[in-house]
Amino acid sequence: MNDTIFALATARGRAGVAVIRISGPRAPESGERLAGPLPAPRQTALRVLRRADGEAIDQALVLRFAAGASFTGEEVVELQTHGSTAVVAAILRELSEQPGLRMAEPGEFTRRAFENGQMDLAQVEGLADLIEAETERQREQALRVLSGALGERAEAWRADLLRAAALLEAVIDFADEEVPEDVSDEVATLVTRCETSLAAEIAGTRAAERVRDGFEVAIVGAPNVGKSTLLNALARREAALTSEIAGTTRDVIEVRMDLEGLPVTLVDTAGLRETEDLVERLGVERARERAEQADLRVFLVLPGEAPGLPPRDGDIVVQAKGDLHGEGVSGRTGQGIDTLVSDIVGVLEQRVSGTSVATRERHRAAMQRASSFLAEARGKLDDGPDAYDICAEELRGAIRALESLTGRIDVESVLGEIFASFCIGK
Ligand SMILES: Nc1nc2c(ncn2[C@@H]2O[C@H](COP(=O)(O)OP(=O)(O)OP(=O)(O)O)[C@@H](O)[C@H]2O)c(=O)[nH]1
Numbered sequence: 283m284n285d286t287i288f289a290l291a292t293a294r295g296r297a298g299v300a301v302i303r304i305s306g307p308r309a310p311e312s313g314e315r316l317a318g319p320l321p322a323p324r325q326t327a328l329r330v331l332r333r334a335d336g337e338a339i340d341q342a343l344v345l346r347f348a349a350g351a352s353f354t355g356e357e358v359v360e361l362q363t364h365g366s367t368a369v370v371a372a373i374l375r376e377l378s379e380q381p382g383l384r385m386a387e388p389g390e391f392t393r394r395a396f397e398n399g400q401m402d403l404a405q406v407e408g409l410a411d412l413i414e415a416e417t418e419r420q421r422e423q424a425l426r427v428l429s430g431a432l433g434e435r436a437e438a439w440r441a442d443l444l445r446a447a448a449l450l451e452a453v454i455d456f457a458d459e460e461v462p463e464d465v466s467d468e469v470a471t472l473v474t475r476c477e478t479s480l481a482a483e484i485a486g487t488r489a490a491e492r493v494r495d496g497f498e499v500a501i502v503g504a505p506n507v508g509k510s511t512l513l514n515a516l517a518r519r520e521a522a523l524t525s526e527i528a529g530t531t532r533d534v535i536e537v538r539m540d541l542e543g544l545p546v547t548l549v550d551t552a553g554l555r556e557t558e559d560l561v562e563r564l565g566v567e568r569a570r571e572r573a574e575q576a577d578l579r580v581f582l583v584l585p586g587e588a589p590g591l592p593p594r595d596g597d598i599v600v601q602a603k604g605d606l607h608g609e610g611v612s613g614r615t616g617q618g619i620d621t622l623v624s625d626i627v628g629v630l631e632q633r634v635s636g637t638s639v640a641t642r643e644r645h646r647a648a649m650q651r652a653s654s655f656l657a658e659a660r661g662k663l664d665d666g667p668d669a670y671d672i673c674a675e676e677l678r679g680a681i682r683a684l685e686s687l688t689g690r691i692d693v694e695s696v697l698g699e700i701f702a703s704f705c706i707g708k
């Protein structure tokens with residue numbers, strides 16, 4: 283049986299309210315020691331929390347959840363106290379002195395929720411992403427994963443493949459009896475349907491990963507065209523040094539931004555040119571690398587000059603120092619900045635339009651493994667009934683790969699990593 287754990291579930295520090303959560307078999311008893319008789323499950327009661335010696339600590343709202351109907355799936359008591367560091371410290375101290383209770387480790391509540399079947403592994407990842415979400419897009423995507431969208435998809439694939447494998451196995455088992463009807467058409471249909479659907483999900487994973495991690499947008503151009511000034515204008519702060527001297531920026535400067543709900547890291551780099559200055563040359567090399575890696579490049583170009591690097595499809599080329607030339611963008615006056623932002627958002631929106639419910643490298647890897655098993659299976663199917671047993675084996679391989687998505691199997695290796703990304707109290 284699990285021990286009973288507790289932790290502050292809200293952020294540390296002064297706040298209006300703090301939530302302390304207790305989970306495990308001793309939670310009700312523990313809550314009663316502090317608060318007196320507990321309310322019925324899912325009801326609240328206003329209670330004075332007291333030390334073992336009877337002295338009042340704070341007045342709090344007390345909630346109770348029954349095993350099987352709580353976040354962790356265990357008995358849970360939640361205390362909503364005043365959000366004072368002294369109150370929280372006093373309650374945590376009191377709880378740690380109760381027998382059989384201990385402070386929770388990071389992610390331990392969620393781990394229990396997973397182990398008790400309250401959520402699948404993909405939902406756990408969705409929850410981690412939701413807690414981390416900083417922009418609207420991130421929030422929407424994380425909520426989709428948390429609500430179980432990937433698990434549902436995986437379950438549908440799995441059901442198709444289980445049926446396909448069962449059809450083949452029926453033929454194998456009755457091979458010595460009457461000639462069975464031909465199952466290969468139905469198996470082929472099921473496998474192809476699954477392959478097509480997997481391919482679509484795999485294709486959308488990169489974009490979904492970008493929504494999680496953020497897009498990188500590099501500002502690129504010759505020295506002195508106003509790259510750093512533009513970065514500062516976009517960031518609305520002096521993130522980068524600017525000067526009239528060509529070659530001012532040498533390091534890569536990054537600013538994280540929320541562009542209309544999309545997470546974007548703006549990258550300012552050294553101006554591209556041939557130079558004798560060793561340090562500047564290192565900066566230029568780095569600039570080329572970052573421009574290469576970026577999801578999108580914004581080229582700042584003066585009239586009659588070349589961009590310095592060949593722009594790719596979807597890159598944005600704008601005229602620098604627009605205030606001096608009538609059109610273009612100007613970090614100095616703000617001219618053209620709004621248009622530039624909507625152009626950037628436009629390009630990135632297009633790339634996220636096909637996002638999938640699979641949002642991580644782990645998901646893509648599992649789906650790709652399943653796909654390769656299915657390609658093998660389809661090949662074997664063409665070899666006729668003699669190859670049905672090998673074909674069924676390949677289908678089992680695909681099913682196992684899909685099961686790892688939701689953590690039905692193969693979880694130990696990833697569990698530690700996933701739960702460690704949570705803070706204490708979640
Ligand atoms: N008129 C005008 N001047 C600008 C504009 N943007 C930058 N400048 C000036 O141009 C000079 C260079 O600006 P920076 O932003 O440092 O240029 P940079 O492209 O980052 O230059 P490096 O870091 O050397 O590659 C500074 O004197 C700026 O004040 C603009 O939009 N209009």
Ligand SMILES: [Mg+2]
Pocket residue numbers: 509510511522523524530531550551552553
């Ligand atoms: Mg600069």
